[in-house]
Amino acid sequence: MDLLLQEVQALTPLLAAEAAAEAPGAGVEAADLEQAVWVRLLEHPDGVPAEPADWLRGAVRAEARLARHRTQHELPYVAEPSAAYDSGPEPEVLAAERRRALRAAVRRLPARCRPLLALLLSPADPTYREIAGELGMSQGSLGPMRSRCLGCLRRMLAAELAEVAPPARRGMEP
Structure with missing residues:
Protein backbone atom coordinates (compact mmCIF):
# COMPACT_ATOMS: atom_id res chain seq x y z
CA MET A 1 0.00 0.00 0.00
CA HIS A 73 -22.81 15.03 -29.44
CA GLU A 74 -24.51 16.62 -26.46
CA LEU A 75 -26.81 19.52 -27.14
CA PRO A 76 -26.91 22.28 -24.57
CA TYR A 77 -30.21 22.99 -22.91
CA VAL A 78 -31.40 26.33 -24.17
CA ALA A 79 -33.81 27.89 -21.75
CA GLU A 80 -35.81 30.99 -22.31
CA PRO A 81 -34.05 34.06 -20.99
CA SER A 82 -35.74 34.37 -17.63
CA ALA A 83 -34.39 37.84 -16.95
CA ALA A 84 -36.61 39.23 -19.70
CA TYR A 85 -39.70 37.93 -17.92
CA ASP A 86 -38.65 38.73 -14.37
CA SER A 87 -38.64 42.50 -14.71
CA GLY A 88 -41.26 44.98 -15.62
CA PRO A 89 -44.98 45.00 -14.95
CA GLU A 90 -45.87 41.90 -16.99
CA PRO A 91 -45.14 39.26 -14.32
CA GLU A 92 -47.11 41.18 -11.72
CA VAL A 93 -50.06 41.65 -14.05
CA LEU A 94 -50.04 37.99 -15.07
CA ALA A 95 -49.83 36.81 -11.44
CA ALA A 96 -52.71 39.12 -10.47
CA GLU A 97 -54.76 37.82 -13.41
CA ARG A 98 -54.12 34.20 -12.36
CA ARG A 99 -55.17 34.99 -8.78
CA ARG A 100 -58.31 36.76 -10.02
CA ALA A 101 -59.24 33.84 -12.30
CA LEU A 102 -58.65 31.34 -9.49
CA ARG A 103 -60.79 33.29 -7.02
CA ALA A 104 -63.55 33.65 -9.62
CA ALA A 105 -63.46 29.89 -10.20
CA VAL A 106 -63.64 29.25 -6.45
CA ARG A 107 -66.77 31.44 -6.25
CA ARG A 108 -68.42 29.19 -8.87
CA LEU A 109 -67.77 26.00 -6.86
CA PRO A 110 -70.52 24.20 -4.95
CA ALA A 111 -71.45 25.83 -1.65
CA ARG A 112 -69.66 23.21 0.50
CA CYS A 113 -66.31 23.87 -1.21
CA ARG A 114 -66.28 27.66 -1.41
CA PRO A 115 -65.47 28.48 2.21
CA LEU A 116 -62.78 25.80 2.50
CA LEU A 117 -60.89 26.87 -0.62
CA ALA A 118 -61.34 30.55 0.22
CA LEU A 119 -59.65 29.90 3.58
CA LEU A 120 -56.91 27.85 1.94
CA LEU A 121 -56.24 30.74 -0.47
CA SER A 122 -56.37 33.33 2.30
CA PRO A 123 -53.32 35.60 2.54
CA ALA A 124 -53.39 34.99 6.32
CA ASP A 125 -52.32 31.38 5.60
CA PRO A 126 -54.32 29.74 8.39
CA THR A 127 -53.36 26.34 9.80
CA TYR A 128 -55.57 23.26 9.44
CA ARG A 129 -56.60 23.69 13.07
CA GLU A 130 -57.69 27.29 12.43
CA ILE A 131 -59.55 26.31 9.25
CA ALA A 132 -61.32 23.46 11.04
CA GLY A 133 -62.35 25.82 13.84
CA GLU A 134 -63.57 28.43 11.37
CA LEU A 135 -65.65 25.89 9.43
CA GLY A 136 -66.84 24.02 12.53
CA MET A 137 -65.59 20.63 11.40
CA SER A 138 -63.00 18.12 12.55
CA GLN A 139 -59.41 18.62 11.48
CA GLY A 140 -59.25 15.02 10.20
CA SER A 141 -62.02 15.58 7.67
CA LEU A 142 -60.32 18.62 6.10
CA GLY A 143 -57.90 16.56 3.98
CA PRO A 144 -60.53 14.42 2.23
CA MET A 145 -62.82 17.41 1.75
CA ARG A 146 -59.94 19.47 0.37
CA SER A 147 -59.14 16.67 -2.11
CA ARG A 148 -62.75 16.49 -3.29
CA CYS A 149 -63.02 20.26 -3.65
CA LEU A 150 -59.73 20.56 -5.53
CA GLY A 151 -60.86 17.73 -7.83
CA CYS A 152 -64.09 19.60 -8.48
CA LEU A 153 -62.13 22.80 -9.21
CA ARG A 154 -59.77 20.91 -11.51
CA ARG A 155 -62.64 19.37 -13.49
CA MET A 156 -64.42 22.71 -13.74
CA LEU A 157 -61.30 24.49 -15.02
CA ALA A 158 -60.54 21.67 -17.47
CA ALA A 159 -64.08 21.92 -18.86
CA GLU A 160 -63.71 25.68 -19.25
CA LEU A 161 -60.41 25.25 -21.06
CA ALA A 162 -62.00 22.68 -23.38
CA GLU A 163 -64.70 25.23 -24.28
CA VAL A 164 -62.08 27.85 -25.13
CA ALA A 165 -59.70 25.56 -27.00
CA PRO A 166 -60.31 25.04 -30.71
CA PRO A 167 -61.93 21.75 -31.60
CA ALA A 168 -59.57 18.89 -32.42
CA ARG A 169 -59.31 17.81 -36.03
CA ARG A 170 -60.81 14.42 -36.81
CA GLY A 171 -60.64 11.96 -39.64
CA MET A 172 -59.46 13.05 -43.06
CA GLU A 173 -60.12 16.76 -42.69
CA PRO A 174 -57.47 18.91 -44.40
Whole structure:
Protein backbone atom coordinates (compact mmCIF):
# COMPACT_ATOMS: atom_id res chain seq x y z
CA MET A 1 0.00 0.00 0.00
CA ASP A 2 2.86 2.33 0.83
CA LEU A 3 4.38 1.66 -2.59
CA LEU A 4 1.07 2.49 -4.31
CA LEU A 5 0.84 5.77 -2.40
CA GLN A 6 4.36 6.70 -3.45
CA GLU A 7 3.58 5.94 -7.11
CA VAL A 8 0.38 7.98 -6.97
CA GLN A 9 2.22 10.91 -5.42
CA ALA A 10 4.89 10.67 -8.10
CA LEU A 11 2.24 10.62 -10.87
CA THR A 12 0.21 13.55 -9.54
CA PRO A 13 2.33 16.38 -11.06
CA LEU A 14 2.56 14.56 -14.39
CA LEU A 15 -1.19 14.00 -14.45
CA ALA A 16 -1.87 17.65 -13.59
CA ALA A 17 0.41 18.81 -16.42
CA GLU A 18 -1.05 16.39 -18.98
CA ALA A 19 -4.63 17.23 -18.01
CA ALA A 20 -3.93 20.97 -18.15
CA ALA A 21 -2.50 20.54 -21.65
CA GLU A 22 -5.40 18.43 -22.98
CA ALA A 23 -8.36 20.08 -21.23
CA PRO A 24 -8.76 23.19 -23.42
CA GLY A 25 -8.90 21.12 -26.59
CA ALA A 26 -11.39 18.71 -25.04
CA GLY A 27 -13.69 21.45 -23.78
CA VAL A 28 -13.59 20.29 -20.17
CA GLU A 29 -11.93 21.32 -16.94
CA ALA A 30 -8.48 19.92 -16.22
CA ALA A 31 -9.71 18.69 -12.83
CA ASP A 32 -12.43 16.65 -14.56
CA LEU A 33 -9.84 14.98 -16.75
CA GLU A 34 -7.65 14.24 -13.74
CA GLN A 35 -10.56 12.69 -11.89
CA ALA A 36 -11.50 10.52 -14.86
CA VAL A 37 -7.93 9.25 -15.15
CA TRP A 38 -7.73 8.43 -11.44
CA VAL A 39 -10.96 6.45 -11.77
CA ARG A 40 -9.54 4.69 -14.82
CA LEU A 41 -6.41 3.81 -12.80
CA LEU A 42 -8.53 2.43 -9.96
CA GLU A 43 -10.45 0.31 -12.45
CA HIS A 44 -7.26 -0.96 -14.11
CA PRO A 45 -7.26 -4.78 -13.76
CA ASP A 46 -3.55 -5.08 -12.92
CA GLY A 47 -3.35 -2.20 -10.46
CA VAL A 48 -0.65 0.29 -11.43
CA PRO A 49 0.60 -0.48 -14.97
CA ALA A 50 4.21 -1.46 -15.62
CA GLU A 51 5.00 1.88 -17.31
CA PRO A 52 2.80 4.28 -15.29
CA ALA A 53 3.96 7.49 -17.00
CA ASP A 54 3.22 6.18 -20.50
CA TRP A 55 -0.07 4.69 -19.37
CA LEU A 56 -1.00 7.99 -17.73
CA ARG A 57 -0.34 10.02 -20.87
CA GLY A 58 -2.41 7.58 -22.94
CA ALA A 59 -5.22 7.61 -20.39
CA VAL A 60 -5.36 11.42 -20.36
CA ARG A 61 -5.55 11.51 -24.14
CA ALA A 62 -8.24 8.80 -24.19
CA GLU A 63 -10.33 10.67 -21.61
CA ALA A 64 -9.85 13.89 -23.58
CA ARG A 65 -11.11 12.12 -26.75
CA LEU A 66 -14.15 10.85 -24.84
CA ALA A 67 -14.83 14.34 -23.51
CA ARG A 68 -14.56 15.86 -27.00
CA HIS A 69 -16.93 13.21 -28.31
CA ARG A 70 -19.43 13.97 -25.54
CA THR A 71 -19.28 17.73 -26.11
CA GLN A 72 -19.78 17.27 -29.86
CA HIS A 73 -22.81 15.03 -29.44
CA GLU A 74 -24.51 16.62 -26.46
CA LEU A 75 -26.81 19.52 -27.14
CA PRO A 76 -26.91 22.28 -24.57
CA TYR A 77 -30.21 22.99 -22.91
CA VAL A 78 -31.40 26.33 -24.17
CA ALA A 79 -33.81 27.89 -21.75
CA GLU A 80 -35.81 30.99 -22.31
CA PRO A 81 -34.05 34.06 -20.99
CA SER A 82 -35.74 34.37 -17.63
CA ALA A 83 -34.39 37.84 -16.95
CA ALA A 84 -36.61 39.23 -19.70
CA TYR A 85 -39.70 37.93 -17.92
CA ASP A 86 -38.65 38.73 -14.37
CA SER A 87 -38.64 42.50 -14.71
CA GLY A 88 -41.26 44.98 -15.62
CA PRO A 89 -44.98 45.00 -14.95
CA GLU A 90 -45.87 41.90 -16.99
CA PRO A 91 -45.14 39.26 -14.32
CA GLU A 92 -47.11 41.18 -11.72
CA VAL A 93 -50.06 41.65 -14.05
CA LEU A 94 -50.04 37.99 -15.07
CA ALA A 95 -49.83 36.81 -11.44
CA ALA A 96 -52.71 39.12 -10.47
CA GLU A 97 -54.76 37.82 -13.41
CA ARG A 98 -54.12 34.20 -12.36
CA ARG A 99 -55.17 34.99 -8.78
CA ARG A 100 -58.31 36.76 -10.02
CA ALA A 101 -59.24 33.84 -12.30
CA LEU A 102 -58.65 31.34 -9.49
CA ARG A 103 -60.79 33.29 -7.02
CA ALA A 104 -63.55 33.65 -9.62
CA ALA A 105 -63.46 29.89 -10.20
CA VAL A 106 -63.64 29.25 -6.45
CA ARG A 107 -66.77 31.44 -6.25
CA ARG A 108 -68.42 29.19 -8.87
CA LEU A 109 -67.77 26.00 -6.86
CA PRO A 110 -70.52 24.20 -4.95
CA ALA A 111 -71.45 25.83 -1.65
CA ARG A 112 -69.66 23.21 0.50
CA CYS A 113 -66.31 23.87 -1.21
CA ARG A 114 -66.28 27.66 -1.41
CA PRO A 115 -65.47 28.48 2.21
CA LEU A 116 -62.78 25.80 2.50
CA LEU A 117 -60.89 26.87 -0.62
CA ALA A 118 -61.34 30.55 0.22
CA LEU A 119 -59.65 29.90 3.58
CA LEU A 120 -56.91 27.85 1.94
CA LEU A 121 -56.24 30.74 -0.47
CA SER A 122 -56.37 33.33 2.30
CA PRO A 123 -53.32 35.60 2.54
CA ALA A 124 -53.39 34.99 6.32
CA ASP A 125 -52.32 31.38 5.60
CA PRO A 126 -54.32 29.74 8.39
CA THR A 127 -53.36 26.34 9.80
CA TYR A 128 -55.57 23.26 9.44
CA ARG A 129 -56.60 23.69 13.07
CA GLU A 130 -57.69 27.29 12.43
CA ILE A 131 -59.55 26.31 9.25
CA ALA A 132 -61.32 23.46 11.04
CA GLY A 133 -62.35 25.82 13.84
CA GLU A 134 -63.57 28.43 11.37
CA LEU A 135 -65.65 25.89 9.43
CA GLY A 136 -66.84 24.02 12.53
CA MET A 137 -65.59 20.63 11.40
CA SER A 138 -63.00 18.12 12.55
CA GLN A 139 -59.41 18.62 11.48
CA GLY A 140 -59.25 15.02 10.20
CA SER A 141 -62.02 15.58 7.67
CA LEU A 142 -60.32 18.62 6.10
CA GLY A 143 -57.90 16.56 3.98
CA PRO A 144 -60.53 14.42 2.23
CA MET A 145 -62.82 17.41 1.75
CA ARG A 146 -59.94 19.47 0.37
CA SER A 147 -59.14 16.67 -2.11
CA ARG A 148 -62.75 16.49 -3.29
CA CYS A 149 -63.02 20.26 -3.65
CA LEU A 150 -59.73 20.56 -5.53
CA GLY A 151 -60.86 17.73 -7.83
CA CYS A 152 -64.09 19.60 -8.48
CA LEU A 153 -62.13 22.80 -9.21
CA ARG A 154 -59.77 20.91 -11.51
CA ARG A 155 -62.64 19.37 -13.49
CA MET A 156 -64.42 22.71 -13.74
CA LEU A 157 -61.30 24.49 -15.02
CA ALA A 158 -60.54 21.67 -17.47
CA ALA A 159 -64.08 21.92 -18.86
CA GLU A 160 -63.71 25.68 -19.25
CA LEU A 161 -60.41 25.25 -21.06
CA ALA A 162 -62.00 22.68 -23.38
CA GLU A 163 -64.70 25.23 -24.28
CA VAL A 164 -62.08 27.85 -25.13
CA ALA A 165 -59.70 25.56 -27.00
CA PRO A 166 -60.31 25.04 -30.71
CA PRO A 167 -61.93 21.75 -31.60
CA ALA A 168 -59.57 18.89 -32.42
CA ARG A 169 -59.31 17.81 -36.03
CA ARG A 170 -60.81 14.42 -36.81
CA GLY A 171 -60.64 11.96 -39.64
CA MET A 172 -59.46 13.05 -43.06
CA GLU A 173 -60.12 16.76 -42.69
CA PRO A 174 -57.47 18.91 -44.40
